Every structure is written in structure tokens, then in C-alpha cells.
Amino acid sequence: MNIYAVKAIYVFEMARTFRTIYQSILAPVISTSLYFVVFGAAIGSRITAVEGVSYGAFIVPGLVMLSLLTQSISNASFGIYFPRFTGTIYEVLSAPISYVEILLGYVGAAATKSIILGVIILATATLFVPLQVAHPLIMLTFLVLTSITFSLFGFIIGIWADGFEKLQIIPLLVVMPLTFLGGSFYSVNMLPPFWQTVTLFNPVVYLVSGFRWSFYELADVSLWVSIGMTGVFLTGCLVTVWWIFRTGYRLKA
Amino acid sequence: MNKQSIISIQGLSKTYDGGFQALEDVDLEIRKGEIFALLGPNGAGKTTLINIVCGIVNPTEGRVTVDGHDIITGYRATRSMIGLVPQELPTEAFETVWNTVSFSRGLFGKPANPGHIESVLKSLSLWDKKDNKMMTLSGGMKRRVLIAKALSHEPRILFLDEPTAGVDVELRQDMWNLVRGLRDSGVTIILTTHYIEEAEQMAERVGVINQGSLILVQEKQELMDRLGNKQLRLHLHEPLQGIPASLSGFDLEFVPESCELVYTYHSQRERTGVTMLLLALGEAGITFHDVDTKQSSLEEIFVNLVTWEK
Structure with a gap:
């Protein structure tokens, strides 16, 4: 294992986050806070509790998930697309580094950023609504699994995209609508x-x-169906990434 | 594998997805510790060849080994030995020089060594730019940074793909001094360049590639001796109306503007014909006040080779 290479990519990518801290951390925190103000306090105060949970508190997991998905995809896709765009990918391709190590570096950094962001958003939420976490370990598992899965998905988009427009198409036209329609702000039973x-x-x-x-x-x-479906999506992403590396799709001529 | 060989290329071919054949059955041995110049016109396959050895492009056929390790199955060993300075100037615009060079060292599996990075940056006159962002550097400076990145992990083989393109004369000399220093320390250097005089000055062996095929590989001096013509220029006292019939057996050309008679011959032949020409000139009553000779440059040889191939 080329630990130094994994570390180099990871640190390089994390440094980008701190260099663009307004865009990477502050902007999602502010937009999530606005959701709390609008949906939680303003509109939420007129909505009755959902199955015993106040509406403001009810939307917290959905809001965290919304940020987690969009930021995981955005971080990972940009992380691999940018070197492809500038041409600096030549260095990664010519380095003594395996595909697994490339993934650990890029996807690991993207997932880390998302997890940090998720935790910050949860901390922000406590300023607006009373928050309880019944199963912290399960919560953490979902946080990590989702970040990794969607960072992998973002990595795939970053490889697939051949322009900045394509980089945005899937997050904006597919992921965002699916998240809004995925029960972030309501219970499916409604x-x-x-x-x-x-x-x-x-x-x-x-x-x-x-x-x-x-x-x-x-x-x-059911919780197990949720975990199972996340696992299926994770497996799908892993298989796609494996195929990309095996064929060199859009990486190697 | 040749005893002295560090890179061995056998039957290497590359056809891109669109059907373009960039390389066709290339065999090449690069010797340990030499400076090898790969010459060829644009699109000849030089960069494809380099990119395959470095792992950036997949070969279609053939085998490449670096110090006995296959570039596919033993890619960790081969790539860790190689440093590459690409033809283009791809850089991370927002990174500092120090960070981007340090990143390269880590990427190639080496632990941090600020002392080595400092030494590389100083040798390339980049030390005072170490905290500058890449986007603020000139093209020549970026080129130096790319060389620093390639040297950051102490490679045993260095590929320089058009390294002096867009670089001023002073920096070019600095670079070549650095390259000589690396060669003296045992680093094998493979370079492509359009400045053929550089290959002529620097390289020990030359390979000429055209339309994906390696036309020849030879010691630079042997190549120049074998294919290089020499010209004897006689500065005449008086102009000629034409080449006299008694001199028609010689390969002569009269240049009226400079009042010169030019005789082209192969310097390595046992009989160059120079003595016979001088005797014949005396008999014809043609006198001259000065004489000089000129050896064909590598560029002229290269142009002749490529033209001949076409």
C-alpha cells in the first residue's frame, strides 16, 4: 500500500476545502440554517407535529441528508474532474499508486468533508430545534455510509463529465429533485x-x-431495508468504479 | 534484456480508439545512465511512447520493462523509478510551488523530505518562488516547477518531453546544466525536443521516429559520421561562368552571390576526393583565397531521414 500517496491526495484535497471554506462549509451551513428558519420556525410553527415529533425537528435528518448527498457528489466530482480538466491527472496516472489507493485519497477526502459538514449542520440544528438522537451508532453509520456512497457516485460523475455543465447536471437535475421528493420534508405516509x-x-x-x-x-x-438499499447503491457505485479503472474509461487512452 | 539496458521496449504498438495508429512495432533499448534523444516531427509518436512507459497510455501490443520489471504487472516498481516532465504545462493554479512539489513526492511513495525539496527548488532557481501560487508564475517558471515535481521523488529515469519549449535561453542553459548533473549522478535521461541542436549537444544516442515507426537508433556521433555530409567551401578570387567540364566529375555547386565553390563529400569515406579536387582546380587555373569546411548538423540529418521516409 502506497500510504504516502493516499496521504498526499487526501491532504491535498482537504486543503482545497480549507482554502475554499466559505464555499465548502459556510455556504451549506447558511443555506441549511435558512431552511430551519423558513420551514422550521416560520412555516413549521403552523404545521402540526409529525407522529409526535415537531415539524422543525422532523426535517433535521432530511436536511442533513440533503446537504450530505449534494456535498458528497459535488466534492468528489470536482476533486477528480479538476485534475482531468487542468491536465494534472497525468501525475496520478503515472504514479506508483493502485486504483484502490486513488479512491481512498479522493473519495476518502470527499466523504470526510461531507461528514464534517453533516456534523456541523447537526450542531447548527440544535440552535433552532430540540434534537434527540435515539441511536447514535446507527446515525453515525448512515452518515458515513451515505457520505462514502455518494462520494463514490460523485467520483463517477467527475470521470464521466467532459465539461462543467455535465458536472452539474446530475446533482441539480437528478439528485436534488430526488432528495426533495425523498421524504426530506415530509413523511411518505402523508x-x-x-x-x-x-x-x-x-x-x-x-x-x-x-x-x-x-x-x-x-x-x-424498515431500517434493514434502508441499510440494504444503501448497500445496493454502494455496491453499484463500486462496480462502476471498478469498471472505470479496468477499462481506463475517460482516464487512459 | 541487454546487460546495460534500463528500459526495454519490444514490439510496442498503439492504436487509439479512433483507429489512429500512433506506434507500430517499436523495439528500443535505453541504456542505464545515458542521455537518449528521441527525435521526430509532430505526431510521430514520441509522446505516446513516453506515455506508455510512464503508465498514462495503455499499449495495444508489445511489452515494456523498466529495470527488469514489466510496466503492467510491476507498475509500482517501474513508476517509482520514473520522473516525467510533460510537454504541456498542466499545473494546479491555486497551489503554491512548495505544496505542489511536495505533493508529487508523496504521490510517488516517498516520505516528506523538506531538505530534498529545498535542494531541488534551489537548483532550479525556484527557491524565492516557493510560496507563490502557480497561477502567478510565467510559462518558463511553470516549466521549472514541472521539472522540480519530476525530480521530487529522486527518480532514476527522467523523461523530458519537449522540456525547453517556451523557455528563454538563459534558463535553457541552466536546465541543460542540471540535466548533465543528473546524468553524472547516474540518472538515465530520455528527452524529446524540437531544438535539434540541443539533442546534438546533449545526447549520447539518438532515435528517430516517424509515423509511429522507429527509423533508426544510433550513437549520435556515429549517426553524424554515417549520414552527415561535409562541405568544403572555396572562396574564389574571381567568379565562374559555370562549372568547367574538367570538374564535372565532382559534386560541385557554384554560389555566385558569395563567389564560393561548394564541394559536398562524405568525410568518413576512405577517398573523399578533396586532394583530387584541389589538383583539378589548379590545373583549371581556378584560384581561391580562403577555404572552410562545415559538418552536417543533426537537424539536417533528421530532415533528410524523415524526407527519405516519406
């Missing part, structure tokens, strides 16, 4: 039966549901 069924095709539902369960023991689907 929907008419037909839409409840349709919603089950949205993978984000399982993430939000499982994550919310770790806070309030409230879930739209």
Missing part, C-alpha cells in the same frame, strides 16, 4: 397511496428514512 408506491422507487427515501429512524425511531420503510 402522500396518497399511488405516490407512496412511486416514491419507493426513489433511493433517497431509504436513506432519509433510515437516518430519521436513528433520531426518532420513525421510519417510512
Whole structure:
């Protein structure tokens, strides 16, 4: 294992976060705070509690998940796309480093940033709503698993994209709508039966549901189904990344 | 593998997805500790060859070993020995010189060594720029940083792909002094350049590649001796109306503007014809006040080779 190489990529990527701290950390914290103000305090005060949990507190897991997904994808996709765009990827490709080590460096850094952000958002949430975490270990598991999975997904997008527009298409046109429609701001049970069924095709539902369960023991689907679906998506991403490295897709001619 | 060889290339071919064949059945041995110049026109396959050895491009056919290790199965061993200075200037615009060079060392599996990085930066006159962001540097400075990055992990083999493109004369001399120093310390250097006079000055052996095929590989001096013509220029007292019939057996050209008679011959042949020419000139009553000779440059040899291939 080329530990020095993994460390070099990891530290290099983390340094980018601290160099762009307003964009990386402050902006998501402010936007999440605004969600709390608008949905939690202003509108939420007029909405009755959802299954015994105040609306402000109910949306906390969904909001964390929203930031986690978008930031994981954004961090990881940019992390690998930028060297491809500038041409500095030549150095990574010519270094004595395995594909697993490349992943550990890039995806590890992206996931770390997301986890830090998730924790900051949770800390911010406590300023607005009373927060309880019924199962901290499960909560942490979902936080880490989701960050890794969607960082892998972002890494795939960063390899696939051949322009800055494509880099934004999936996060903005697919992930964001799926997150909003994935029960971040409501319980799936509030929907008419037909839409409840349709919603089950949205993978984000399982993430939000499982994550919310770790806070309030409230879930739209079983915890194990949530964990299983996250595992399926993680496996799918790993297989895709393996294929990318095996074929050299958009990395090696 | 040749006893002295450090890079062994056998039957290497590369066809890109679009069908373009960049390399065709290339065999090449690079000797340990030499400076090898790879010459060829644009699109000849020089960069593809380098990129395959470095692991950036996948070969279609053939085998490459570096110090006995296969570049595919033993990529960790081969790549850790190699430093690459690419033709383009890809840099992380927002990083400092120090960080980007240190990053390269780590990437190639070496523990941090600020002393070595300092020494490399100083040798490339970059020390006072170490805290500057890459985006603030000139093209020549960026080129130096790329060399520093390639040297950061103390490679045993250094690939220089057009290293002096866009670099001023003074820096070019500094670079070549550095390259000579590296060669003296045992580093094998493979360079491509369009400045053929550099290859002529620097290289011990020369390979000429054209349209993906290696036309020849030879000791630079042997190549110049074998293919290089020499010209004897006679500065005449009086202009000629034409080449006299008695001199028609010689390969002569009269240059009216400079009143010169130019005789082209192969210097390595046993009989160059110079003595016979001088005798014939005397018999023809042609006198001259000065004489000089000129050896073909590597560039002229290269152009001739490539033209001949076409």
C-alpha cells in the first residue's frame, strides 16, 4: 500500500476545502440554517407535529441528508474532474499508486468533508430545534455510509463529465429533485397511496428514512431495508468504479 | 534484456480508439545512465511512447520493462523509478510551488523530505518562488516547477518531453546544466525536443521516429559520421561562368552571390576526393583565397531521414 500517496491526495484535497471554506462549509451551513428558519420556525410553527415529533425537528435528518448527498457528489466530482480538466491527472496516472489507493485519497477526502459538514449542520440544528438522537451508532453509520456512497457516485460523475455543465447536471437535475421528493420534508405516509408506491422507487427515501429512524425511531420503510438499499447503491457505485479503472474509461487512452 | 539496458521496449504498438495508429512495432533499448534523444516531427509518436512507459497510455501490443520489471504487472516498481516532465504545462493554479512539489513526492511513495525539496527548488532557481501560487508564475517558471515535481521523488529515469519549449535561453542553459548533473549522478535521461541542436549537444544516442515507426537508433556521433555530409567551401578570387567540364566529375555547386565553390563529400569515406579536387582546380587555373569546411548538423540529418521516409 502506497500510504504516502493516499496521504498526499487526501491532504491535498482537504486543503482545497480549507482554502475554499466559505464555499465548502459556510455556504451549506447558511443555506441549511435558512431552511430551519423558513420551514422550521416560520412555516413549521403552523404545521402540526409529525407522529409526535415537531415539524422543525422532523426535517433535521432530511436536511442533513440533503446537504450530505449534494456535498458528497459535488466534492468528489470536482476533486477528480479538476485534475482531468487542468491536465494534472497525468501525475496520478503515472504514479506508483493502485486504483484502490486513488479512491481512498479522493473519495476518502470527499466523504470526510461531507461528514464534517453533516456534523456541523447537526450542531447548527440544535440552535433552532430540540434534537434527540435515539441511536447514535446507527446515525453515525448512515452518515458515513451515505457520505462514502455518494462520494463514490460523485467520483463517477467527475470521470464521466467532459465539461462543467455535465458536472452539474446530475446533482441539480437528478439528485436534488430526488432528495426533495425523498421524504426530506415530509413523511411518505402523508402522500396518497399511488405516490407512496412511486416514491419507493426513489433511493433517497431509504436513506432519509433510515437516518430519521436513528433520531426518532420513525421510519417510512424498515431500517434493514434502508441499510440494504444503501448497500445496493454502494455496491453499484463500486462496480462502476471498478469498471472505470479496468477499462481506463475517460482516464487512459 | 541487454546487460546495460534500463528500459526495454519490444514490439510496442498503439492504436487509439479512433483507429489512429500512433506506434507500430517499436523495439528500443535505453541504456542505464545515458542521455537518449528521441527525435521526430509532430505526431510521430514520441509522446505516446513516453506515455506508455510512464503508465498514462495503455499499449495495444508489445511489452515494456523498466529495470527488469514489466510496466503492467510491476507498475509500482517501474513508476517509482520514473520522473516525467510533460510537454504541456498542466499545473494546479491555486497551489503554491512548495505544496505542489511536495505533493508529487508523496504521490510517488516517498516520505516528506523538506531538505530534498529545498535542494531541488534551489537548483532550479525556484527557491524565492516557493510560496507563490502557480497561477502567478510565467510559462518558463511553470516549466521549472514541472521539472522540480519530476525530480521530487529522486527518480532514476527522467523523461523530458519537449522540456525547453517556451523557455528563454538563459534558463535553457541552466536546465541543460542540471540535466548533465543528473546524468553524472547516474540518472538515465530520455528527452524529446524540437531544438535539434540541443539533442546534438546533449545526447549520447539518438532515435528517430516517424509515423509511429522507429527509423533508426544510433550513437549520435556515429549517426553524424554515417549520414552527415561535409562541405568544403572555396572562396574564389574571381567568379565562374559555370562549372568547367574538367570538374564535372565532382559534386560541385557554384554560389555566385558569395563567389564560393561548394564541394559536398562524405568525410568518413576512405577517398573523399578533396586532394583530387584541389589538383583539378589548379590545373583549371581556378584560384581561391580562403577555404572552410562545415559538418552536417543533426537537424539536417533528421530532415533528410524523415524526407527519405516519406
